[in-house]
Amino acid sequence: MTDRRKYNPRSILSWFEEDRPREKFTKKGRSALSDAELIAILIGSGTVDHSAVDVAKIIMNSVGNNINSLAKLSVKDLKKHRGIGQAKAVTILAALELGRRRSDIIAVQKRKICCSEDVYEEMKPYLLDKPHEEFWVLLLNRANHVTRTAQVGLGGVSGTPADVKMIFKLAVEHLASSIILVHNHPSGQLIPSLADKRLTEQIREAGRILDLPVLDHMIFTDAGYYSFRDSEEF
Incomplete structure (x- = not known):
């Protein structure tokens, strides 16, 4: 047929x-x-x-x-x-x-932060492809292992608020020994703004008073990152 x-x-x-x-x-x-x-x-x-x-x-x-x-x-x-x-x-x-x-399923032993590249890899599951700005904090123990990753600010395309009190409240409640700040720039801009610099210094100063050091502040983009520590602005 x-x-x-x-x-x-x-x-x-x-x-x-x-x-x-x-x-x-x-x-x-x-x-x-x-x-x-x-x-x-x-x-x-x-x-x-x-x-x-x-x-x-x-x-x-x-x-x-x-x-x-x-x-x-x-x-x-x-x-x-x-x-x-x-x-x-x-x-x-x-x-x-x-x-x-x-990529968010990472073995615990691999979550030790030794450099800015480790921070970037840690944040990829949270910030990659985001069309708006977000502000996150990594809480670390004395061995620099990440104990918690938390979003502390959600904004628009060109800015996000960050409440210093909430950041350190979170860190104290979870017994963090140090913290790392991260926020993304959907535009891909890797140069920190004056507002970024002012906020970084404000949070660092609060960390000094509380004996809770801020180890770095990273600007995250899909194509790369900017580390305040690597740029020697810390």
Whole structure:
């Protein structure tokens, strides 16, 4: 009996099996798939004119084929693409969030802070891809192990408040021996502002009075960081 189904290059089912994202994932492994193909698996189906892979490629092209930029989009942003509804947009962003949280599972013995790079790695799960500013504090024990990481300020695109009293209240309640300050600049700007410098000195002075030293203040961006201690401003 003749198969009357017409060949449709837009339909994944009409592709060679080894070229279909799910089959390719199973046979060749996850690393064999492009970012667009992985996203196509998440969204499942395309539109009348575009396959799921085509839709995924359009989405990736819109963010310069940069996964970090994709992670910064909102559900509303993704729904602007034809073929992406609420459920598919949420699925994509949920998968990206899981990927970010994976790096948050760090063995305790690896959480000792020895340099500014350790601080940057510690904060990636919390601050990577954030579109607004946040202020965080790392609480350390006498051996410089992180005992707690806490958000102490949430702001907008160009600033975030930080309550000095709340920072040290948190540190005292958790018996911290020292603290490290971290806030992000979504703009990518690595040069501290005058306000950053003033706040840093204010918190350092409070730490001296309480015998709770501030070891560093880091400005975090997706592409790198600025450490007050490394810059010898401490």
